[in-house]
Amino acid sequence: MTAHTRVRLSPDERRAQLLDLGVTLLATRSLDEISIDVLAEEAGISRGLLYHYFGNKHAFHEAVVRRAADDLIAQTAPPTEGDPLERLQASMEAYVDYVVTNYAGYRSLVKAAAGGHEGLRAIYDEVQGVLVERIFAEDEGTLTVPDTPAVRLVLRGWSTMVEELVLVWCEDASGVTREELHRMVTDSMPALVAITLGAGA
C-alpha cells in the first residue's frame, strides 16, 4: 500500500482503495476480525481518517460486504458461449470456487445475515436473488426451468443447499474432491426442478 498512498488520490478513489483492502482481508478473516483498527494498521493510516471515510464499524462492514458482493456477482457471471445449462453450470462452479477462496469472510456474512443483522441480510438476500434470477434469464427455453412459484421455491432451497455444501466442504472435505462437489452443485439444480415439475424420481 505504501507506494500507492504517496499518489494523490481523490477521496472516492481513496475510499475505494480502502474497500479493496477490506475485501482482501475478508477472504481470510471473519467480519468480527476486521475492525477499523485492523484496517488502519494494514493500510498504514490513522483510525480517525477511517472513521472519516466510513462513519463507524457497522457502516464499514456493510461497505466492505457490498463491495465483496459486487465481486462475487462479477466473478460468477455466466460465460457468453455454450448452451444454457453449460453456461449456468460454469457460473455455479465459479460460485463454489469464490466461496472456497473467500471462505472466512463468506462464512461470517452468512452467520451475520442469519443472525439478524439487517443491513448485511439485505446485501446477502440481494446476492441470492441475483443468482436465482440468472437461472431464469439464462434459460432460453432450452432448459426446462419455467418461472413458477414452485420452481422459485425449490431454487431458493437449492441455493441454500449449495451454500451449506460448500461451507461444510471447506471446513472438512473428508476426502470429497472439488470435482465431486461441483457435480453435486451443478447436477442437482436440473434434477430438483424436474422433481418439482413432477417429472423426477
Next chain:
Amino acid sequence: MTAHTRVRLSPDERRAQLLDLGVTLLATRSLDEISIDVLAEEAGISRGLLYHYFGNKHAFHEAVVRRAADDLIAQTAPPTEGDPLERLQASMEAYVDYVVTNYAGYRSLVKAAAGGHEGLRAIYDEVQGVLVERIFAEDEGTLTVPDTPAVRLVLRGWSTMVEELVLVWCEDASGVTREELHRMVTDSMPALVAITLGAGA
C-alpha cells in the same frame, strides 16, 4: 392450568409441566417472545418460582428447546411398516408437518443457532444429526444410501434445503400446495444421493 396446579406435584413434575407450557407457547411465538415473565403469566405462578426452576432466561430457553427437540424426534419417528423408502418418506412428511405446526418457535431456533447461540446450536445440531442418522439406519440395503463422506455431505446439504423450503413455504406458500412441498422434500433425497454416487442427471 388452574385445575392442574391444585394437584400437589413433585418439583420434577411441576418443572415438566412448565416446560410443556413453554413448548406450547413456542409453537406460535419466537424464543424472544417467551420470557420468564410471559411464562409466569401464562402459568399463573410467580416469576420467583420460575427462576427457582430454571435459573435464568437463557437456561429456560435451552430447557424448552430441548423438550421441543425431543417432541420433534418422537413425532417424526419412521413407521415400523412399509419398505425403507416409504418409512423414510413418511418421516420426512412428519418433519414438514411439525415445522408447519410449530413455525414461529422453529424459525427462531434456526435463527438463534445460525447466529451463534452455542447452547441452542448444540441442540439444533443434535436434531439434524438424529434425522440424518435415521436415513442410514432405515436403509437396510434396499435404498442405495451407502454411508460415505460424499453421501453424508449431500444429506447435510439436503437437510438444510428441506428446512429452508418449509420455512419459506410457511412465510409465503405462493400457491404451492403442501402435497407439492412434500414431494420436493421426499423425492429430492434419493435423487441427490444418486447424483452424488454418479448415477444421476
